[in-house]
Amino acid sequence: MSESTPFLTVVSLEEAHRRFAEAVCAVPLEGIQVPLLDALGQVLSESIYSKVNVPSFDRSNFDGFAIQASDIQTAQEDRPVQLNLKKEHVLTGKVPDAQVESGYAVQISTGGMLPRGADAVVLVEDCFRDQQTLWVRRSVQAGHGISTAGGDIAVGELVLPKGTELTSRETGVLAAVGQSEVPVWRRPKVAVISTGDEVIGPAEPMQPALVYDSNARIIADAVREVGGESLELGIAIDDESQLRDLLWEGLASADIVVMSGGTSKGEGDLCYRVVSELRNPGIVVHGVALKPGKPICLAASNGKPVVVLPGFPTSAIFTFHEFVIPVIQAYGGRASHAPTAIQTRLPMRVRSDAGRTEFLLVGLVPGEDMSGTESLPLAYPMGKGSGSVTSFSRADGFIKLEQETELVAAGETRTAHLFSRELTPADPLIMGSHCPGIDLLLTLLQKHQLHPRFFPVGSETGLEALHQSRCDIAGIHLFDPISNSYNRPFVDDEHAEWVPGYRREQGLIFRKEHAEDAGLTPESALRYVNSESNLRIVNRNSGSGTRIHIDRWLSGRQPPGYSMQVHHHTAVAAAIEQGRADFGVAIRQVCNEETCHFVPLTVESFDFAIARSRQDRASVRKFFEVLRTPTTMQKFLELGFLQP
Numbered sequence: 001m002s003e004s005t006p007f008l009t010v011v012s013l014e015e016a017h018r019r020f021a022e023a024v025c026a027v028p029l030e031g032i033q034v035p036l037l038d039a040l041g042q043v044l045s046e047s048i049y050s051k052v053n054v055p056s057f058d059r060s061n062f063d064g065f066a067i068q069a070s071d072i073q074t075a076q077e078d079r080p081v082q083l084n085l086k087k088e089h090v091l092t093g094k095v096p097d098a099q100v101e102s103g104y105a106v107q108i109s110t111g112g113m114l115p116r117g118a119d120a121v122v123l124v125e126d127c128f129r130d131q132q133t134l135w136v137r138r139s140v141q142a143g144h145g146i147s148t149a150g151g152d153i154a155v156g157e158l159v160l161p162k163g164t165e166l167t168s169r170e171t172g173v174l175a176a177v178g179q180s181e182v183p184v185w186r187r188p189k190v191a192v193i194s195t196g197d198e199v200i201g202p203a204e205p206m207q208p209a210l211v212y213d214s215n216a217r218i219i220a221d222a223v224r225e226v227g228g229e230s231l232e233l234g235i236a237i238d239d240e241s242q243l244r245d246l247l248w249e250g251l252a253s254a255d256i257v258v259m260s261g262g263t264s265k266g267e268g269d270l271c272y273r274v275v276s277e278l279r280n281p282g283i284v285v286h287g288v289a290l291k292p293g294k295p296i297c298l299a300a301s302n303g304k305p306v307v308v309l310p311g312f313p314t315s316a317i318f319t320f321h322e323f324v325i326p327v328i329q330a331y332g333g334r335a336s337h338a339p340t341a342i343q344t345r346l347p348m349r350v351r352s353d354a355g356r357t358e359f360l361l362v363g364l365v366p367g368e369d370m371s372g373t374e375s376l377p378l379a380y381p382m383g384k385g386s387g388s389v390t391s392f393s394r395a396d397g398f399i400k401l402e403q404e405t406e407l408v409a410a411g412e413t414r415t416a417h418l419f420s421r422e423l424t425p426a427d428p429l430i431m432g433s434h435c436p437g438i439d440l441l442l443t444l445l446q447k448h449q450l451h452p453r454f455f456p457v458g459s460e461t462g463l464e465a466l467h468q469s470r471c472d473i474a475g476i477h478l479f480d481p482i483s484n485s486y487n488r489p490f491v492d493d494e495h496a497e498w499v500p501g502y503r504r505e506q507g508l509i510f511r512k513e514h515a516e517d518a519g520l521t522p523e524s525a526l527r528y529v530n531s532e533s534n535l536r537i538v539n540r541n542s543g544s545g546t547r548i549h550i551d552r553w554l555s556g557r558q559p560p561g562y563s564m565q566v567h568h569h570t571a572v573a574a575a576i577e578q579g580r581a582d583f584g585v586a587i588r589q590v591c592n593e594e595t596c597h598f599v600p601l602t603v604e605s606f607d608f609a610i611a612r613s614r615q616d617r618a619s620v621r622k623f624f625e626v627l628r629t630p631t632t633m634q635k636f637l638e639l640g641f642l643q644p
Helices: 013-023 168-176 214-225 240-253 271-275 313-331 390-394 436-446 459-467 512-518 522-531 545-554 569-577 618-627 630-638
Strands: 031-035 064-067 081-090 104-108 120-123 127-129 133-136 158-160 181-185 189-195 229-236 256-260 281-286 297-301 304-309 341-345 357-368 374-381 397-401 413-418 429-432 453-456 473-476 496-511 537-540 583-587 596-611
Touching: 013 281, 013 297, 013 313, 064 081, 064 133, 158 168, 189 214, 189 240, 214 229, 214 256, 214 313, 229 240, 240 256, 240 271, 240 304, 256 313, 271 281, 271 297, 271 304, 304 313, 357 429, 357 453, 374 413, 429 459, 436 496, 436 618, 436 630, 459 473, 459 496, 459 596, 496 512, 496 522, 496 569, 522 545, 522 596, 537 545, 537 569, 545 583, 545 596, 569 583, 569 596, 596 618
Parallel strands: 081 104, 189 229, 189 256, 256 304, 341 374, 429 453, 429 473, 537 583
Antiparallel strands: 031 181, 064 104, 064 120, 081 133, 127 133, 281 297, 297 304, 341 413, 357 374, 357 397, 397 413, 473 596, 496 583, 496 596
C-alpha cells in the first residue's frame, strides 16, 4: 500500500455495505446435480415437478375388506349385510388377481392395491366372517378407506419450488417422487486463514504471550452452519511472503477468502499490506464505525470477496456475521434470515460511543415486577470486551445501538436480536459472585435435566437483582464490619431468605519471591503490601465481596494497578503468576503453589439467598437439595472448601 493510500478511513456501516455490495456480485453460484443422499441442507436451483403419481395406484388406508359401497348401504350393527368372501388376500406390493363384483368382498392389507371393481374398503373391526362369508355391520360411501392414484401428488404437479432449502421433510418428498438426482446451487467455498506470530493451534502447548486460534474454528463452523464449505488453510505467521501465498491459494481454490488479524494500524499487521496488492477493485473499505469491529477490511478481486476480520474473537464474529454471512447465503441461493427479534428492558444504564454502531452482547432473564407479574425480559450486558470468546458463547443475543446513541437509561426498552430461534429459559437463574463451588453446583444440576444459568455480576448486584425478583438465587459473600458477620445482614427478609452455603479461605496471593520477603503471617503480609509502594496489585471489581475486603485491608490506599479490575479469582491468580501483578486477593483454590504462595487472611462464608416469590419452584428446591447432599459436601471438601 502506498503512503498516500487512506488507512483506517472510517465509514458508516451503511456506506460500508454499499461499497462492498458494488464490489461483490452476490448472486447464486452455478447450479449442479447432487445425489439425493447429499441434498440435505442444500438449496434447489430449479423447481421440481413430479414425474409420477403418488400414490401410483389406488390403495387401502387400513386393514379391511374391499367391497362395492352400494352393496352395504343398509348395513347396521344389529342387521349386518352378508357378502361372499373371495379366497384371495391382497397384500402390499402385490397386484391383485381377483375382481370385486357386486355381492363379493376381498380381504386387503394396509397399503394393498385396490382390486378392480371395488370402490371402498371397510374396517376389519366393522366385520365378522367365516371361511366363505363376510358380514358387514356398518355402511360406508364410495371412496371410503381409499387413497387414489395421484391423490397426494399428481404427474406434472409442482413438488418444491426453486429456492427451497432442503430439510428432512423436503428430501422425504423428493424420495417419494423418485427424484434420485437433485438440482441445487453449488455450496460456496470459503477459505479461512488465521494470522499472527502469537496464534497457535489448539493442540499445541500454551506459552506466555501466545493465544489459541479460536477464530478459525468459529468462522469455519459458522460457514458450515449457513450452508457453505470451509477450507481451513491454517495459520500464517507475520511473514509477508507466506501470507501472500496463502491469500493467492485461497483466491484460486475458494469463492470467498476470510482472514482474521492484521487489520489495525500497526507495523506487525501485514494483512492489509498484502490485500492492498489486489486490483479490480481491491480494498473498498478499511475501517467501519462499529463497536466491536472497527478495523475490518473489505476488498474484492475480480468480484471475489476478500475480508480481513479483526483479530479479537468477538470483533471477528460480529463483523463476520454482518458482512460475510450475507454473501455466503446469496452465493448458495439462500434467503437472508434476520435474527429473531424480541423487546427487552435494560436493567442498568449503558454508555455507548457516539459515532459508532455498537453491538451490545446481552444475556436475557425473565422480567418480573415486584408483584410477580411478568413483564419484558431483562437484557443484562455481557461485555467482556472484543477479546472475549466466552461472552459471545454465553450471550443470548445482542442489542444494536445506533451511532448517535451515547447513553441508554436503566429501564429503557430495546430490541434484542437472538442468536438462536429457540430461547431456553434459565431454570434456575442464579446471579451473584463467581466461585468454583458454583461451577460444581451447575454441573450437578444439569444431571437432573435442569437448565441452570449463572450470571457473574458480583455479590451486591446479584443480591439487588434477587430483591427485585430478577433471579431465583443469589450467591453472595459480603462482610458486615458492624456485626462482624457474613451475608445475613444484607438479605432483605421481606423479599428473600438467607440459606447457609459453605466456607472458603480468602487471602493474599504473592509470587514466591515476594512471599519470602513479606513473611508468611497475615499481619506481616498486610504490613508488607501497605508499606511497599512499588508492589502492583491486581484488583477485583466493585460490588464483589472480595473488593470490600481489599479496600478494608488496604486502609484506603490505592497501590499501582488498583484501577485495573478483574471479575474472577482465577484472573487474579493468572495476573500474579504471569508477572503482570505482584499480589492480589483471592481464594486458596486458584493459587498455583509451585509459583505462588497463599497467605490466609480470613475464612469467609459463601452463602445463598433465595427469592421468596420463587422458593416453591421445583428447580429451586432441587438446587438446595443438591447443595445439601453428602456427595456434594464431599466434593466441596475435595476442592478445598470448608463445611458450613
